[in-house]
Amino acid sequence: MTPEAEPVLSPEQKRALARTPAQCLRHGVIQSLPFLLVLVPFGLLFGVLSAESGLDLAQVMGFSVLVLAGASQFTAVQLLTDHAPTVIVIVSALAVNLRMAMYSASLVPWLGDAGPRQRALTAYLLIDQTYALSIQQFERNPRLRLDQRLAYFLGTAICACVPWVIASAVGFRLGRAIPESWALDFALPITFLAMVAPMLRSAAHIAAAGVSIVASLVFTVLPSGLGILLAAPLAMATGAWVEKRTERLKAGGLK
């Protein structure tokens, strides 16, 4: 038997292949648990900030159930607080979610053969955490069957999305009890900075963030929120340009 025909599987890969769908689902739930350390405080904070900006509980639930995307929910609530026009709130928050088109594309080779209803459900539950865990699991165990992959994905989603919704409701209740002297106006900038800092992995990411900062400060003379709409595409183009340049320099063999 040649190694190409029957690749040697590690014990861990063999164990993954032997799991029933129910066991795959449980495995997904368990591997998703550490993410709760981030998701639960985030959800609480979203509820707190929403309460401060005058949303009611139904609207908080509306965001967390129907939109189900942390960073864009924070973006929308912040811009609502700034009294930005509706169009600007929507475009900015959607722009934050554009990265999910990449997630969707990169799951096609793994889940593209599922039925339309299963793909529709997968799309709804496709968030940073479920994507990151699932793509790792699929790439590490390429021989998993489709039903095993779907069950694993569903497991990660149950453990991430349900606590997110509950935490935002609890946060909303807490928010009503927190006095204004706590300076919670600044919790959101801190949250965003904390999300961005670990993303600054390459020169291109740093350049994009730099342009975004400078442009948004310059454009504050414009009506509320409009600056973001101009700053963000400039920053995206900068990131793409620096990345391409870096690649070309590498390809050219320059040191």
Added chain:
Amino acid sequence: MSGFDLKVWFIIAVLGVGTYLIRWSFLGAIGNRAIPEWAERSLRYTAVAVLPAIVAPLVVWPAATDGRPDPVRLTAAAVTLGVGLVTRNTLLAIVAGLMALFGMLYLMA
């Protein structure tokens, strides 16, 4: 229902549908067709392009101090960014930033 409530619900509805369509795009409709290279390149930078643009004015000219630069908030922002860059851990950066914020508020009071 007040005008504000209507606005919020309208935003929730459009964001819900729009975000769903973004997630569904390739899985649901486009399938195995490749994303153009320039689009993939730009999509990688959406988060670092949008989030700093929202944060920067809030850090430099906070509404809570009537738009005057404020040492408390500038320090908290710097600590958050620094801890986030060094540890690459979002939650740790938030905790450090909030501690800096409350510590500075206490010192300046």
